[in-house]
Amino acid sequence: MDKLLESETNKIEYKSLKKVFGNNSNLKDLAKTCVCMANAQGGYLIIGIEDKDKLPPSTQTIDQEELNKIIKTLRSFTDSVGLVNPEIKKHDNGGEYAIIQIYPSLKTIATTSDGRVYIRIGDECVPVKGEELTRLAHEKGAFQWELVTTRYTINDVPQENIIKFTDDIRNSDRVSDFIKDKENYEILEHFHLIDNGKLTNLGILWLGDYKQRGKLNYPLTIQYIVYNEYEEKIRKIEWNLNQYNPKELLLEIEKEAIELNYSFEIPNGLFRKQVRHYNKAVIRELLINAFAHKSYTISGDIFISVYKDRLEIKNPGGLPLGVTKDNILHQVHRRNPKLIDTFKALNLMESEGSGYDLIYEKLSLDGKRFPDIESDINYMKVTIYSNIVDEDVLQILDFLANHYQLTQKEIIALGVIIREKKISGFDLARILQLQDDERLRNWVSGLTNKNIVLTEGRTKGLMYMLNPKVISSMEHNLKPSLKTMEEHTLRALIKEDLKAHPKSKISEIHQRMDGLDIKYLRRVVYKMYEEGELEREGANKNMVYFLANKK
The missing domain is CATH 1.10.10.10 (Winged helix-like DNA-binding domain superfamily/Winged helix DNA-binding domain)
Incomplete structure (x- = not known):
């Protein structure tokens, strides 16, 4: 079965044969769908599939000439919509269906023949008007910043930067052997860091020195600001000298932003669990997203603001048209696709479309609320919170x-x-x-x-x-474990207890481990003393135990 039928996405639209052929067809509505997809990321129109079943009727047939007429009519109902590669396929059940590919309109705005503009958001087709139309025109007319060539050649950049980048590529488990076996120059070409011997803006970002990066119109610059409980600035670090490539900059931020490593302890059954204020994987994904989706054609730093209860990351450039705070978990739109390709190849970001999945998953596991997202035409801000909801x-x-x-x-x-x-x-x-x-x-x-x-x-x-x-299972799982606990687990628990309560009697340790057999506890404590893990002082009923001071 064709992989396109396995799941519906924002790049696939199913249409019943009844809506395309015959007296009940509505080709103007179908043309609107084509415009929607062209103004977004393109996709596939699958004709002859019932949306609810994902299957064509087993006796269904489609005539090639009729399909050609439909495509001709759709082209007459639309402007700047590329309808290509029509193909009739047979499903495993014997029924036929048709696939038509719709190209994204990269430089122009697709419209219906009566001048209306639509865009696909999620699986809905919505009209574009007013300010959104201006924004769409801006995005369609924008040049691809990454691929603009500079006056610098491969010989103008430090050779160690080239070796560092290509070595990282060859050591990545996300890059095929076909790419790894290429010469350094070919690897740089493959990732669009050079074009006909000239470095692109993307190449300068990865391979250039601080002077060359400084000549980019709007290079990658960061401000890290920490606030106290009164929201007064108490610490600030700026990375604006352009001495780092994106990977080095990420690692430098992770090293210097010590406030992002804070954690607190919560009870976890018999032990205590350390929970970070901000999950490390979430921070990295948000930082890489800010690097990758920042607009490099407008002025502005990336701001990392750390407050008492929250972390805010703000980057220049709003969410791409079609992506909103209410669908970001499922939408994929690549503002800087070649930069994103390098991040993915170097294992710096999740594979396409899974970044916010990861963020939501980690926040769920840590008992945190989901991120707040705020976006305007010129900026995007993501806020995550340190506190555990429950x-x-x-x-x-x-x-x-x-x-x-x-x-x-x-x-x-x-x-x-x-x-x-x-x-x-x-x-x-x-x-x-x-x-x-x-x-x-x-x-x-x-x-x-x-x-x-x-x-x-x-x-x-x-x-x-x-x-x-x-x-009930949780409670059942915890209580019997005190009586049937394996010895290595009990040893760890005794160490934790004596770390918090040094010089304790066995009876005192037992009181803090309600439900544990005291004979079992006494036997393990004696064994730990004999093996040198514990020390003791006093005699008989006054004997107390504490952790051995190992040199």
């Missing part, structure tokens, strides 16, 4: 992640369901930025099949909630 959510998710194999989608959905206690399908779909029930089922069906999540009601009254047996 420690119970963190404990439950931690337990489930350790006892079940959960997908990324399931973890994200589960985080919402546990946090809300009980949530309607409508609200869950809204939070997960899903457009219909079918897509929501893809996110939660695994959870209901595993009996982790229960449902109540039907259709519009459908509710999701955590199965109460999960909580």
